[in-house]
Amino acid sequence: MNIDIQDQQDVAVTQVKTPLNVSEFRHQPFPAGAANIARPSRGHSFKVILLLLLMYGLAICIPDPGLMLLSLSSPESAGVFRVSLQHLLLGCLLLCAGLTVESTRIAPASLKMLPLSSIGTWLVPAVVIGLTAIIARWFGVPDGMIYGLVLATSMPIANSSVGWTHLASGNLPLSLGMLLIATIAAPLCAPIVFNLLEILSPTNNTSPTEIFPWTKLTSFLSIWVVCPALVGLTIGLWSRKKGIVWSKQWLSRVSLTCLLLLNYINASSVLLKIRSEDVFLIGLLFVFVSNAILVTAAWFLSRRLYAPKEDAIAFSLACGLRNTGAAVVLASTIFVHDPLIIMTILLQTLVQHLVAGGLVSMLTQRERSTAVTR
Numbered sequence: 381m382n383i384d385i386q387d388q389q390d391v392a393v394t395q396v397k398t399p400l401n402v403s404e405f406r407h408q409p410f411p412a413g414a415a416n417i418a419r420p421s422r423g424h425s426f427k428v429i430l431l432l433l434l435m436y437g438l439a440i441c442i443p444d445p446g447l448m449l450l451s452l453s454s455p456e457s458a459g460v461f462r463v464s465l466q467h468l469l470l471g472c473l474l475l476c477a478g479l480t481v482e483s484t485r486i487a488p489a490s491l492k493m494l495p496l497s498s499i500g501t502w503l504v505p506a507v508v509i510g511l512t513a514i515i516a517r518w519f520g521v522p523d524g525m526i527y528g529l530v531l532a533t534s535m536p537i538a539n540s541s542v543g544w545t546h547l548a549s550g551n552l553p554l555s556l557g558m559l560l561i562a563t564i565a566a567p568l569c570a571p572i573v574f575n576l577l578e579i580l581s582p583t584n585n586t587s588p589t590e591i592f593p594w595t596k597l598t599s600f601l602s603i604w605v606v607c608p609a610l611v612g613l614t615i616g617l618w619s620r621k622k623g624i625v626w627s628k629q630w631l632s633r634v635s636l637t638c639l640l641l642l643n644y645i646n647a648s649s650v651l652l653k654i655r656s657e658d659v660f661l662i663g664l665l666f667v668f669v670s671n672a673i674l675v676t677a678a679w680f681l682s683r684r685l686y687a688p689k690e691d692a693i694a695f696s697l698a699c700g701l702r703n704t705g706a707a708v709v710l711a712s713t714i715f716v717h718d719p720l721i722i723m724t725i726l727l728q729t730l731v732q733h734l735v736a737g738g739l740v741s742m743l744t745q746r747e748r749s750t751a752v753t754r
Contacts, residue, residue: 426737428540428636432730435640439647446648449641450712466642466709471608473638473705474563476631477539478612493554493691498561500678501537501698506573508677509533512670513577524720525663529670531721532707532728534574536562536605539635541694541701544736548743550693558698563609567598597710605706639705643729646708646722653719663720667727671735675700679739693743697736704729 439446453464513526537559545555562569574597616626654660678699682692708725715721 429730429733429737431636431640432643432733435644436647436651436726436730439644440651443648443652446645449645450649462713464709464713466645466712467604469638469642470604470705470709473539473635473642474605474608475612476635476638477559477563478609478614479616479626480539480612480628480631480635493687494557494561497554497691497695497698498558498565500681500695501558501562502565502569502573504678504681505533505674505699505702506576508674509670510577512673516666516670521662521666522659522720524718525666525724527715527718528711528721528724529667529728530574530577531711531715532702532704532725533577534570535703535707536566536570536601537698538701538703538705538732540733540736541697544697544701544733544740545694548693548697548740549690550697551688551690552694554691555694555698558694560613562698564606566601566605570601571597596714600710601706604709605703639729642705642708643726646712647726649712650719650722650726654723659720660723663724663727664731667724667731668735671700671728671731675735675739693739696739700735701732702728704732 449465453462509529513530516526517523539559542552542555542559546552619626675696678696679692682695683689687695704725708722708729711722711725
């Protein structure tokens, strides 16, 4: 049997030299490498809510381990933050976020919307929560709850906003861009929003800014939020060039573990002090209504500005989901005298995921109804 080797070589060379049509990949909604984040399942996203409820239940039934972990800290030096286990967990949380976003390409259309959207993620929550706080004070909501919500709203966007945006089929590149800008700008923007909210909702009690001035807030966010995120991002970009790919599944598990531990530690020290069920229910209702109003206002505002639905999803979730991990560490360091502040931040952690889940369910149901109608 004769074999024409030259013909086979020609065919092989032809196959190797056939150019790859890269443009097909560039026009995909989420090209490979754009965010390098696997789309979470709905079951996994709602599992976070169940795990948070479990942590709060454990904090009430078995608080001793949480109190022991709360006491782990370094000696406090003059003018320097005391480094506790909570600070390290927060830094690890932001480090994993930086490693997750190892490369980010933002589409030109999203890039045009990014500056305005990034400003809106600070301005819209400040105005909406400020007005909500004024109304809440008329109804007799305690100052500790209001300050807890104010502190949580002053924090940058939560990492989980990217996962919820992806799950809701929102504009993922825009969500990533807003998260990165909000994290980097936190030392500058957070004190401004915090003071703006304090002006919108004044009280006769001691001002939080008298206890916790701008400089401490800025240094806290710079050291424990911005630096870990930038270190993680730098390591991720460097390792990507070296061919090292970090496991998104394990990074997600580490981040979730840090978040759950932070909530368990602080819930162990706070929930037992809240002996009145009425106070707890008032706080839950106050946080839920405030967060629902905020997400709804952000959604309708973006749609009134003729933003696409995908952009409106990313923007509304970025406004509603704040980095409560940073807020609860900050509150447990400075405002430990008022358990209502920490309790409200813990409730905000749970409620913002509930509201995000409700938005995702509503959008999914609407898409199904539209598909059936067609």
